[in-house]
Amino acid sequence: MIIKNDISLVIADDHPMILKGLKEELVENNYNVVGEANNGMQALELILTLQPTIALLDIDMPVLTGFEVIKMAKEKGISTKFIVLSFHKETEYISQAKALQINGYLLKEDSFSEIENCIKNVLNDEICFSPSFEASSLKSVSEEIKRIKLLTPSEKTILKLVAQQMSSNQIAETLFISPRTVEKHRSNILGKLEINNSVNSLINWAFTYRKTIKEL
Known part of the structure; x- marks a missing residue:
């Protein structure tokens, strides 16, 4: 009681x-x-x-x-x-x-x-x-959070920079890695988040969830 x-x-x-x-x-x-x-x-x-x-x-x-x-x-x-x-x-x-x-x-x-x-x-x-x-909205967000947790620390770092609308070249310069490595990480992120690999799809997703990504 x-x-x-x-x-x-x-x-x-x-x-x-x-x-x-x-x-x-x-x-x-x-x-x-x-x-x-x-x-x-x-x-x-x-x-x-x-x-x-x-x-x-x-x-x-x-x-x-x-x-x-x-x-x-x-x-x-x-x-x-x-x-x-x-x-x-x-x-x-x-x-x-x-x-x-x-x-x-x-x-x-x-x-x-x-x-x-x-x-x-x-x-x-x-x-x-x-x-x-709405229950459907809560469920959808929960699924997104679960997928975000599948990302490696390196992928989370890159996703945060994508949310800041940085290009692959800018991210590469910031992290002192090659643009090719950045693109490989971006590809892995798209797969884990189940996002279609279309133009600006990851940028749009990252911008929508930018406040959540800051907590990673």
Whole structure:
């Protein structure tokens, strides 16, 4: 049985009214809000200091984004579970959340009951995404993440540079390898990601998933 008052929460959002409303809802429902922040750096400092059970974070915040806060906290070995609250429904945000292995992703349009349900699922070590996301979209992103994980470290490095729209010659110069080696890696990447080998296909794919690729 979950005892709400035992669940410590840090919440962060750069919109004062949203932050205030979220805190009031949580407190009224007996959750223990131990800290609140209006920018990413404040949120990170609170998480590292207080090590709450769960952090509820907006994605778009000043100084550090919610994703950056989560990545940095995880690198410090913090056991806090993370739920992001956002207006974003785009695939690139879903894929970035999955790449970071974020515990929950809710939309700000969701009801408080959805937040409670997500908290419950996350505490049971389940991944929770807003019911507003289409199952097919979540499945598609999951498959892309699985394929990305098949890449070797060298292939991931080259994919990051492709996402920056660098040519094979530019990549070769940057990595001090031959253009032929770059082309061989690109061919392997296309195969592993199951992308058709058409003009600009890899560039287009890398640009779509550029934020996810940064987390590789």
